[in-house]
Amino acid sequence: MNYQVLIVDDHPLFRAALKGALASACTDCEFLEADSVPSLFDALEHQQNIDLVLLDLNLPGAHGFCVLAHLRGSRPELPVMVVSATDDPRTVRHALALGAQGFLSKSADAATIGRDVGAVLRGEPVSATALGASLEPEADEAMLDLAQRLAQLTAQQFRVFGMLCLGRVNKNIAYELEITEATVKAHMTSILRKLGAANRTQAVLLAGRLVLDPQQIRPPPEED
Amino acid sequence: MNYQVLIVDDHPLFRAALKGALASACTDCEFLEADSVPSLFDALEHQQNIDLVLLDLNLPGAHGFCVLAHLRGSRPELPVMVVSATDDPRTVRHALALGAQGFLSKSADAATIGRDVGAVLRGEPVSATALGASLEPEADEAMLDLAQRLAQLTAQQFRVFGMLCLGRVNKNIAYELEITEATVKAHMTSILRKLGAANRTQAVLLAGRLVLDPQQIRPPPEED
DNA sequence: GCGAGCATTCGACTAAAGTCGTAGACGCGA
DNA sequence: TCGCGTCTACGACTTTAGTCGAATGCTCGC
Secondary structure: OOEEEEEEOOHHHHHHHHHHHHHOOOOEEEEEOOHHHHHHHHHHHHHHOEEEEEEOOOOOOOHHHHHHHHHHOOOOOOOEEEEEEOOOOOHHHHHHHHHOOOOEOOOOOOOHHHHHHHHHHHHOOOOHHHHOOOOHHHHHHHHHHHHHHHHHHHHHHHHHHHHHOOOOOOHHHHHHHOOOHHHHHHHHHHHHHHHOOOOOHHHHHHHHHEEEEEOOOOOOOOOO | OOOOEEEOOOOOHHHHHHHHHHOOOOOOEEEEEOOOOHHHHHHHHOOOOOEEEEEEOOOOOOOOHHHHHHHHHOOOOEEEEEOOOOOOHHHHHHHHOOOOOOEOOOOOOOHHHHHHHHHOOOOOOOOOHHHOOOHHHHHHHHHHHHHHHOOOOOOHHHHHHHHHHOOHHHHHHHHHOOOHHHHHHHOOOOOOHHHHHOHHHHHHHHHHOOOEEEOOOOOOOOOO
């Protein structure tokens, strides 16, 4: 068997380190790389046989959970393992609540990383408690609801959404995606509908909940 | 001596409970109440002799830290104690980093609350470590910078900002504040300048940092 | 093949956001 | 009392955002 593993991280050095850590444990793996959310989606579109995504939560754009939520929702058959420098129980729990197949701490040693990735590739289920995550489902309900909405976005819409979460204006987004501003606006209308937001500001506020301290999540804003 | 203490919390029952807890410890205190950010500012404008503000972090609008940052920056001589249901070290540390004079856990007993409030009223300094907060200044630098920007806002501008962080549109804000939409826009222009944001979406993203998990705070977004 | 449904794209139009200049009210120091 | 600065407020104008309808292409099932 031959696995294709997509490594998503903005630091070239870390991508190399991750490949090195996995080289011994996954001799039958082929590694692809992506350094941003757009390149992640490009890879997923052009490469059909990807078996596992290793996703850095701290990608530029700072909405790593949004990316995870969208990936898991739009392509449930594609396993995603979260890689993060911060490995406190809350972060781990959120990642698993959003459907991540595993959690790799950047401070872990190569043997641990290789073992965990190998387990996921073989289809072995992850143990949440083994990762130090005490599940508190009620606190994650709002997140899951939001994740389901995010999953409704198409790939192109999610690219637009990502740049929206960076505070870009439509003209800028259009330039980056090499489409017309009119097209961006059309996507934006659809995004707002799917997320249940009245305007882009509310959409950003909704996205902010996915990176919030869960204990600070408030009931949904009254729409008027 | 006679102290005036302003209790800011949206739950009438809790305000009453807080008054009850303080009644024995602060027999010479007069209590004022506010149930929202606007009423907080109204009280501060019309009452000149307030000696202490007890501020609930979870006020409607969910940007309790923004309120604290603005209060401490715009009126440094006015002591503020933070009241919060969540009392994890990170929350405590943020509150103290933003200049709070103390931290009251909602799960604390009346004797403790009375003792701590009395100490602050007598001008005794708070001990950060006693509150279980290990100070990590480097992680709070971004917050302090943001707090300084927030403090530049005038009272009316901060009211507008608060409603902006709720996702309201200018027309709605104008109606709530009983001013013209043109005036709201003028305030908005000034707010964006002071916060260093290009539009309201970026302003909301900046505000979001004050409620973020500090470990997820990223370098400032590249302005283009 | 062929129509249904969806993603993507865009132009035209309306609504909202943001800028600029201006004016009155207020406090504060010369 | 007279500036001087600041907060607040507003109208006119430009820019940006968002909606609607429509065209293209693509996949999937019949």
